[in-house]
Amino acid sequence: MAVIICLLSGFTNIKLADIQSVEVIVLVAIVLSLLLPHRQINLRAPGPIDSMKMKFLWMFILIFIGSVLSLRLSFYPPDGISALKQPPFATFARMIQVMLSVCALFIVALAGRQSPDAFRKLLTAYVWCAYAGALWGIVSMLAYFAGLELPGVIVQSTARIRGFFIEGGPFGIYLVGAIIVQVIRGHYLKYISRQSFYAGLILLMLALVGAQSKASALLIVTVSIPYLIRVRRIKIILALAVVAIPVVIASNVLEGIGGYYDSMANFETAVSERPDDTNLIMGRIAGAILLPRMVAAHPFLGIGVGNYSLVRNDPSILQGMPRVESWDLHGLGLLGYCAELGIPLTIFVMWIYAYPIIVSWRTRPWIVLLATYPIVAAVFGVQLNFAYPWIISGLALAAVELDREHRMKLACQAESDTMSLQTPSVSGNGVRK
16 A cells, blocks of 8 residues: 555546545555454554654644634635535545545555565655656647647646646656655665666656746755755765756746746736736735735634635735635745644644654665655645655655664674674683683
């Protein structure tokens, strides 16, 4: 099941009703663990995996309390949305999605810690999922230039590769995680040949450039900072620059940041001139205006996880902005967490995201790199209910366990060798040697 979960990590836009494919597999794994005793998911594991259980339990309890308390609010749902997105179901449905994503973390972590071979299979499955999305996106982009529009690209002002995601930005963030896994399995662990490593890396990089994700370019730099502090190698910094610079150029990061700044600085004028422009009144630009108002109105309890689209049409939040009749996502990460969860719970959730970094710091540097990705991805826009950052957290925790077991074996072997050297042997005639 853990391998299937990794294989489906990047198929976020392939759903059964409103349920992502990876969530379906997690549900199947939970049902099997209940019906088949010999297939039960054993959460009793020593070390950091076991220590995460209580942290997540408290997170779920606090999110549930926040969801219940959010019912005090007045909701303004857009027209034509599904039943699961209607109040009061939206916040509880989102909470269940978060629980399933965290279950994916435990399934992957417990499977990966069994052996290095099991860990290798999980890394391979995760990357092959990214290969599929990248290849589908590149083929769709080539088809677009040939005059055929396929679902692997999204066409707005320009065509962008989105793979099996809803748009290019989130797909770019996902690809950064896949590139990290590819570097680990190819460069550090030598699980694949040199040719396979570079061929896969080039495929992922081409898709990343085609996604034109501004957040991914910033993510590459930010996620590498703890790793660079850990290894203290100038060569890695230069390699990072080689990877990041073309992505920054291709994704127009500086131009995009300037565009966001101009849109926000002249927001009221732009809205009065273009009140029906969805690029302006929905998405990140609108979220950057509305989310601070939500945080100011509900700083401690938040509006409830998953309730952004149900609250953003509140006249006291809009303050003259036009109402929208589509399900809106802000994509602003940390600011969105503060609005939905409240500031105190957001701090707690960020600490949970950071915990794998803490426990991996004295292990191998590549584990630190793997453990850093989820929290940075969350800060740059990945919502709490998406499984793939939690899956990578599970991989990081499994790697910590494997590294600890390896070090313990080496220590025991060294102690055994020392004792054998210190114990004098006795010859056949009873004379000590």
